[in-house]
Amino acid sequence: MSQHKTPLFDTVFNHAKNRVVSFHTPGHKNGRGVDKRLRSFTGRNMYFMDVTVFPEVDSLHDPQGPIKKAQQLMARAYGVEHSFFLVNGSSVGNMIMLMSACQPGDSVIISRNAHKSAMSGIILSGVWPIWVQPKVDQNLDILFDSSPTQIEEALRKYPEAKAVFVTSPTYTGVTTDLVKIAEICHSRGKVLLVDEAHGPHLKFHKDLPVSAVEAGADMCVQSTHKILSALSQGSVVHFQSDLVDLTRLRRMVSLLQTTSPNYIILASMDLARRQAVLHGESMLGRVIRCGEKGRKRINALKNFFCFTRKDIADRGYDLDVTKLTINVTKTGLSGYEVEDILTKEYKIQVDAADLFNLIAIMGIGSDKSDVDKLVSALEEIDEKYRGAAQNWVLQIPELTTEMVMVPRDVSLLYTSKRVPLRKAVGHISAQTLTPYPPGIPVLIPGERITQEIVEYLEDLTEKDIRVVGQEGEALRTIKVVTVR
Numbered sequence: 001m002s003q004h005k006t007p008l009f010d011t012v013f014n015h016a017k018n019r020v021v022s023f024h025t026p027g028h029k030n031g032r033g034v035d036k037r038l039r040s041f042t043g044r045n046m047y048f049m050d051v052t053v054f055p056e057v058d059s060l061h062d063p064q065g066p067i068k069k070a071q072q073l074m075a076r077a078y079g080v081e082h083s084f085f086l087v088n089g090s091s092v093g094n095m096i097m098l099m100s101a102c103q104p105g106d107s108v109i110i111s112r113n114a115h116k117s118a119m120s121g122i123i124l125s126g127v128w129p130i131w132v133q134p135k136v137d138q139n140l141d142i143l144f145d146s147s148p149t150q151i152e153e154a155l156r157k158y159p160e161a162k163a164v165f166v167t168s169p170t171y172t173g174v175t176t177d178l179v180k181i182a183e184i185c186h187s188r189g190k191v192l193l194v195d196e197a198h199g200p201h202l203k204f205h206k207d208l209p210v211s212a213v214e215a216g217a218d219m220c221v222q223s224t225h226k227i228l229s230a231l232s233q234g235s236v237v238h239f240q241s242d243l244v245d246l247t248r249l250r251r252m253v254s255l256l257q258t259t260s261p262n263y264i265i266l267a268s269m270d271l272a273r274r275q276a277v278l279h280g281e282s283m284l285g286r287v288i289r290c291g292e293k294g295r296k297r298i299n300a301l302k303n304f305f306c307f308t309r310k311d312i313a314d315r316g317y318d319l320d321v322t323k324l325t326i327n328v329t330k331t332g333l334s335g336y337e338v339e340d341i342l343t344k345e346y347k348i349q350v351d352a353a354d355l356f357n358l359i360a361i362m363g364i365g366s367d368k369s370d371v372d373k374l375v376s377a378l379e380e381i382d383e384k385y386r387g388a389a390q391n392w393v394l395q396i397p398e399l400t401t402e403m404v405m406v407p408r409d410v411s412l413l414y415t416s417k418r419v420p421l422r423k424a425v426g427h428i429s430a431q432t433l434t435p436y437p438p439g440i441p442v443l444i445p446g447e448r449i450t451q452e453i454v455e456y457l458e459d460l461t462e463k464d465i466r467v468v469g470q471e472g473e474a475l476r477t478i479k480v481v482t483v484r
């Protein structure tokens with residue numbers, strides 16, 4: 001079938017145009033029951049597309065018609081054996097990958113800065129995580145995911161690992177050398193899983209880094225909604241593996257997804273794929289050029305800088321230049337403060353901020369005027385605002401951690417209680433504690449709490465550093481495992 005076709009969108013769209021009387025879910029009945037404030041803003045047409053599973057529109061759980069065809073077109077577009085549509089983002093994709101590649105008790109090599117959904121996947125699949133510490137770059141104030149050397153070393157130390165899980169690109173658009181990592185994994189019979197949530201577009205432009213499917217990953221997940229034009233939650237898991245059982249993957253895709261998928265999201269995946277194949281090169285080319293011009297102008301400012309592809313290449317990685325990571329440390333303001341100014345004074349919303357950086361994500365719909373607005377706002381902020389100089393340094397503490405219980409058992413088999421920080425030494429953590437910066441967990445469910453870790457956490461509390469996972473205003477207690 002031609003990539004010009006959009007079988008799923010066409011089916012849902014034609015159904016909507018038919019104005020069929022609804023005696024199926026959802027309850028708004030083609031929009032009639034939707035609150036007026038929403039309906040008067042959106043118009044009514046869209047609600048005729050909000051349908052449920054019936055023969056005409058096919059089932060996500062046993063696709064035989066337009067969903068099957070749309071998934072086949074997606075697979076062909078990326079050059080993989082199979083692609084599965086997901087309606088709960090790459091979050092559910094990460095869970096699906098771990099649950100299909102691994103059995104309970106297997107171990108997986110994974111970087112400690114993986115997205116929180118990878119931790120959910122670790123809990124649900126019952127695997128032992130073997131953590132690789134990300135590398136910190138104190139000049140760029142960012143973290144790097146695992147390099148081939150780190151993966152090789154981890155596999156030498158833990159040859160029993162079943163799989164390697166890598167995040168590429170990271171949130172800042174940095175990609176690792178997946179070609180080398182795939183070689184390392186496959187020469188040892190290990191499965192390579194890639195969280196490519198931020199990279200659904202890489203395959204469609206020659207000036208973007210190599211994508212996971214081109215590098216030979218066994219499976220990868222992509223948030224089609226993050227950079228391409230699918231609606232939020234629309235993601236995909238791609239499969240091309242001799243090491244993973246396809247039937248098991250199918251089962252996990254079904255096990256973890258709703259029986260009432262949103263057909264507008266599904267239809268938008270079909271359109272996003274067609275658009276990427278037919279127009280990706282030109283549309284992404286425009287985005288890349290706008291981004292690079294914006295980067296140049298930002299780098300001409302006194303107090304902001306935006307690292308380049310060359311900066312990243314010098315460090316052995318590659319960069320998706322459609323991501324603008326804007327370092328703010330020279331302004332004396334934190335990234336959070338600049339984000340706030342951009343939102344309130346300029347009506348510009350970036351995707352994320354931390355102490356050091358703003359992360360401005362461009363997508364297939366970005367245009368020059370958006371970039372111009374962002375750069376002009378930064379130019380004004382550069383002149384207008386000056387904060388007290390920051391003395392933050394991005395660093396990862398050198399703490400020894402030891403997993404003594406598999407996270408699934410901590411979460412599903414045992415109960416937990418809160419104990420004061422001081423009294424937690426020797427216990428097993430029942431929670432994740434992640435200070436920002438650097439955004440890497442100090443403790444993970446199943447890890448032994450040592451004196452050294454408690455002292456580090458006390459020090460953070462004294463410095464008023466917020467730890468995600470703390471129970472209130474300050475970190476005074478930790479959840480630990482208790483025997484039922």
Ligand SMILES: Cc1ncc(COP(=O)(O)O)c(C=O)c1O
Pocket residue numbers: 088089090091092115117167170171195197198223233235
């Ligand atoms: C690296 C990474 N992986 C996975 C996810 C989850 O993706 P989604 O929002 O599509 O569920 C995110 C979300 O921001 C992410 O940054």
